[in-house]
Amino acid sequence: MAEVLVLAELNPAGGGVRKTTLEALTAARALGEPSAVVIGAPGTAAGVKDALAEYGAATVYVAETPEIDDYLVAPKAEVLASLVQEKSPAAVVVPSSPEGKEIAARVAVKIGSGFLTDVTEIAADGTATQVAFAGATIVHSKVTAGIPIYTLRGNSVTPEPAPAAGTEQQVTVSLSDSAKLARVVDRVVEQKSSRPELTEASIVVSGGRGVASAENFSIIEALADSLGAAVGASRAAVDSGFYPHSFQVGQTGKTVSPQLYVAVGISGAIQHRAGMQTSKTIVAINKDPEAPIFELADFGVVGDLNTVVPAATEQITARK
Amino acid sequence: MNIVVLVKQVPDSGSERKLDPADNTVARASSDNVINEMDEYAIEEALTVKEAHGGEVTVLTVGPDTATDAIRKALSMGADKAVHVVDEALHGSDAVQTSAVLAAALSQLEYDLVLCGAEATDSQMSVMPALLSERLGIPQLSGARKLTVEGGTARIERQTDGGYWAVEAPLPAIVSTWDTINEPRYPSFKGIMAAKKKPVETRSLGDLGVDPSTVGLAAATTQVLDFAGRPPKGEGVKVPDEGDGAQKFVEFLASQKIV
Ligand SMILES: Cc1cc2nc3c(=O)[nH]c(=O)nc-3n(C[C@H](O)[C@H](O)[C@H](O)COP(=O)(O)OP(=O)(O)OC[C@H]3O[C@@H](n4cnc5c(N)ncnc54)[C@H](O)[C@@H]3O)c2cc1C
Numbered sequence: 001m002a003e004v005l006v007l008a009e010l011n012p013a014g015g016g017v018r019k020t021t022l023e024a025l026t027a028a029r030a031l032g033e034p035s036a037v038v039i040g041a042p043g044t045a046a047g048v049k050d051a052l053a054e055y056g057a058a059t060v061y062v063a064e065t066p067e068i069d070d071y072l073v074a075p076k077a078e079v080l081a082s083l084v085q086e087k088s089p090a091a092v093v094v095p096s097s098p099e100g101k102e103i104a105a106r107v108a109v110k111i112g113s114g115f116l117t118d119v120t121e122i123a124a125d126g127t128a129t130q131v132a133f134a135g136a137t138i139v140h141s142k143v144t145a146g147i148p149i150y151t152l153r154g155n156s157v158t159p160e161p162a163p164a165a166g167t168e169q170q171v172t173v174s175l176s177d178s179a180k181l182a183r184v185v186d187r188v189v190e191q192k193s194s195r196p197e198l199t200e201a202s203i204v205v206s207g208g209r210g211v212a213s214a215e216n217f218s219i220i221e222a223l224a225d226s227l228g229a230a231v232g233a234s235r236a237a238v239d240s241g242f243y244p245h246s247f248q249v250g251q252t253g254k255t256v257s258p259q260l261y262v263a264v265g266i267s268g269a270i271q272h273r274a275g276m277q278t279s280k281t282i283v284a285i286n287k288d289p290e291a292p293i294f295e296l297a298d299f300g301v302v303g304d305l306n307t308v309v310p311a312a313t314e315q316i317t318a319r320k
Numbered sequence: 321m322n323i324v325v326l327v328k329q330v331p332d333s334g335s336e337r338k339l340d341p342a343d344n345t346v347a348r349a350s351s352d353n354v355i356n357e358m359d360e361y362a363i364e365e366a367l368t369v370k371e372a373h374g375g376e377v378t379v380l381t382v383g384p385d386t387a388t389d390a391i392r393k394a395l396s397m398g399a400d401k402a403v404h405v406v407d408e409a410l411h412g413s414d415a416v417q418t419s420a421v422l423a424a425a426l427s428q429l430e431y432d433l434v435l436c437g438a439e440a441t442d443s444q445m446s447v448m449p450a451l452l453s454e455r456l457g458i459p460q461l462s463g464a465r466k467l468t469v470e471g472g473t474a475r476i477e478r479q480t481d482g483g484y485w486a487v488e489a490p491l492p493a494i495v496s497t498w499d500t501i502n503e504p505r506y507p508s509f510k511g512i513m514a515a516k517k518k519p520v521e522t523r524s525l526g527d528l529g530v531d532p533s534t535v536g537l538a539a540a541t542t543q544v545l546d547f548a549g550r551p552p553k554g555e556g557v558k559v560p561d562e563g564d565g566a567q568k569f570v571e572f573l574a575s576q577k578i579v
C-alpha cells in the first residue's frame with residue numbers, strides 16, 4: 001500500500017500528541033498506509049510513539065535535534081520536505097494549525113507541489129472537501145501538481161484507532177542556515193486555562209455583546225464548565241473588552257467545528273457564522289426572536305440569558 | 321527604511337460571495353470588492369514604522385483592474401506609491417502561483433520590510449508570508465500582534481492560543497499582522513485628495529519576467545472540481561422562555577445525548 005506521511009503535531013513540553021494528529025492519521029488512511037513524522041527536540045518521539053502506532057502509523061520517522069524549536073516554522077518544513085523527497089509518498093497530511101499551514105506552504109514550494117488548506121475530508125481518489133466563504137459553500141478540489149499536500153481542519157474527522165507497527169526510523173537532521181533566520185526567543189503563556197482548547201473542543205459556549213460585561217462572562221464560563229466546554233466570544237464582546245481576543249470565533253478569529261456550539265447573546269452576523277457554521281449542533285439563546293442566529297440554530301431559546309443560562313447550568317450540574 | 325505592503329482586494333465578507341460556475345473561480349466581477357480588512361492593519365503598521373524610521377511605503381497588489389480601488393484606499397491612508405501587477409493570464413491563479421508573481425515583483429523593488437495581512441478573507445489560507453519567505457530567502461515573522469524594528473532587526477509577538485511567541489529576525493523580513501496590532505487610521509479628506517496624485521505603476525507578467533504559461537487557471541497546482549451551497553439546515557426548534565427555557569434547553573441537550 002502507498003505510504004502517506006502525516007506530520008505529528010504535539011503538545012508543548014512533553015504533553016503528548018494533539019487530537020489533530022490522530023484525526024490526520026485517521027483521514028490519511030483513505031489514501032494509503034500512514035507513517036507519522038515526529039520533528040522535535042531529542043526525546044520527543046519516545047513519549048508519543050505508542051499513540052501514533054495505535055492510530056495507524058506503520059512507521060514513525062523520528063527527526064530530532066536540539067535546535068528545532070529555536071526557529072520559526074522553516075526548520076520543520078525543511079525536514080519534512082527532505083523526507084518527502086526521499087520517500088516519495090502518495091500524499092502528505094498536516095494538521096491545520098497556523099504552523100501546520102505554513103509548513104505545508106513551504107514544503108509545497110520546495111518540492112513543486114500544490115497544497116490544499118483546511119480540508120474537512122479526503123477521499124480515496126485524493127479529492128478533498130473544503131468549506132469556503134464562511135461555510136456557505138462546499139467545494140471539492142484536487143491537487144494537480146506534484147505530491148498532494150493537505151492540511152486537515154480540526155474536528156472534521158473522528159479519530160479511530162487502527163493499531164499498526166509504529167516501527168521507529170531515525171532521520172538525520174541538518175538544518176541549513178536559511179532555515180535559521182527567524183529565532184524564537186520566548187514562548188509566553190498569558191492565560192492558563194483548564195478548559196479544552198477552543199479549536200479542539202467538542203463543545204463550545206460563546207458569549208456576545210448581549211453578555212454585557214466582562215464580569216458577567218462568568219455565567220458563560222459556568223455553563224461551559226458544566227458541559228466540559230471551551231469558551232468563545234464574538235468580536236463585539238472582544239472589542240468591548242469582555243473577553244480576550246484569543247477566544248474570538250469568526251472570520252477574524254478562530255474557526256470551530258464542535259459537536260455542540262452554544263451562542264449566547266450573539267446576533268449571528270455573517271462574520272461570526274464564518275467561524276462556527278459547520279458545528280454539528282447549534283443552540284442559540286437570545287432575547288430577540290428575529291436574531292439571525294436562530295436561522296442556524298437547531299434549538300433556540302428566546303429569552304434573557306441572565307436567567308436562562310444560570311438556570312441551565314444549575315440543571316446540568318444537578319444531572320451529573 | 322523602505323517598506324512594501326501587500327494588499328489584496330477581496331469580495332466583501334459581509335455580502336454574499338460566490339464562485340463562478342463557468343470556471344469555479346471566485347466571482348470577483350459581480351461582487352462588492354473591498355480591501356482585505358487585515359491588510360489595513362499592515363498598512364497602518366507600515367506607516368507607523370515609517371514615521372519612526374523614515375523611508376517610503378510602497379503598496380503591491382496582484383489583481384484585476386478593479387483592484388485599483390484597494391490601492392487608492394491604501395494610498396489615501398498615507399502610503400507613498402503603488403505597484404499593480406495586472407495581466408489577463410493571472411485569472412484563476414492559486415496561492416503558489418500568486419506567491420511566484422509577488423516574489424518576482426518584490427525582486428524588482430527595494431525593501432527592508434515587507435508587511436502583509438495575516439489572512440485574506442476570501443482564501444483564509446494565511447500562507448503568503450511562508451510562501452514568500454521560502455521563495456525570497458528572507459525570514460518569516462508571521463501572525464504578529466506587535467512589531468518593533470530597531471537596528472536592522474525586526475521583533476514580533478506572534479499571537480498564539482493563550483499567549484505569544486517572541487520572534488526576531490534580521491532585515492529584510494516579511495511580517496504579517498493580525499487585527500490586534502493597531503487601530504488603522506481613517507483616510508483624511510486631504511489624504512484622499514493626495515492619493516489621486518500618487519504614482520501607481522502597472523506591471524504585466526512580461527515586465528516581471530514571469531512566463532504567462534506558468535500562472536492562471538490552466539497551470540494551477542490545485543483545481544476546484546465542483547461546488548455547491550451548503551445544504552440548508554432543517555427548520556430548528558425555537559421556544560420562548562416562559563420560565564421553562566432553561567429546562568427545555570437541557571432537555572434538548574439530553575435528547576442529543578450531550579448531558
Ligand atoms: C471584516 C470583518 C470581520 C469580522 N470578524 C468577526 C469575527 O471574527 N467574529 C465575530 O464574532 N464578528 C466579526 N465581525 C463583526 C460582526 O459583523 C458582528 O458585528 C459581531 O459578530 C456582532 O457580535 P454580537 O453578535 O456579540 O453583537 P450584536 O450583533 O450586538 O448582538 C448581540 C445580541 O445579543 C442579544 N442580547 C442582548 N442582551 C441580551 C440578553 N440579556 N439576553 C439574551 N440576548 C441578549 C441581542 O438581541 C443581540 O442579538 C467582523 C466584522 C467585519 C466587518
Ligand SMILES: Nc1ncnc2c1ncn2[C@@H]1O[C@H](COP(=O)(O)O)[C@@H](O)[C@H]1O
Binds near residue numbers: 437
Ligand atoms: N494577490 C495578492 N496581492 C497582494 N497581496 C496579496 C495577494 N494575495 C495575498 N496577499 C497578501 O497576503 C496576505 C495573506 O493572504 P492569504 O495567505 O491568502 O490568507 C493578505 O492579507 C495580503 O496582504
